[in-house]
Amino acid sequence: MKARQGAADLFAGDLLKRARTNLSSLREAIASRQLSLREALQWQRTFIELLQADIAVRLGSALAWVDLRRVAGLPLAASQGGAR
Numbered sequence: 001m002k003a004r005q006g007a008a009d010l011f012a013g014d015l016l017k018r019a020r021t022n023l024s025s026l027r028e029a030i031a032s033r034q035l036s037l038r039e040a041l042q043w044q045r046t047f048i049e050l051l052q053a054d055i056a057v058r059l060g061s062a063l064a065w066v067d068l069r070r071v072a073g074l075p076l077a078a079s080q081g082g083a084r
Contacts, residue, residue, distance in 0.1 A: 016054055019047045 026044055029035040035043075069076055 016051065019050050023047050 023044065026035070026040050026047075030037060030040045066076060
């Protein structure tokens with residue numbers, strides 16, 4: 001579980017925000033013909049791979065948390081008190 005959290009910490013919020021911003025900038029650069037489509041696609045692939053890696057790490061972390069709770073016999077959701 002700690003390893004998964006450590007991996008998730010590698011993707012700082014600022015890094016992901018910049019990747020999303022750069023994707024928008026690429027769209028604008030293509031529209032204004034500042035970049036060739038080929039160059040833009042290469043950069044786009046890099047940013048998308050970064051965002052996909054972040055999703056994969058967060059998914060892995062969530063699944064590890066669920067597995068840990070299941071193995072320990074703990075409920076997946078905190079009880080709200082009162083009758084269900």
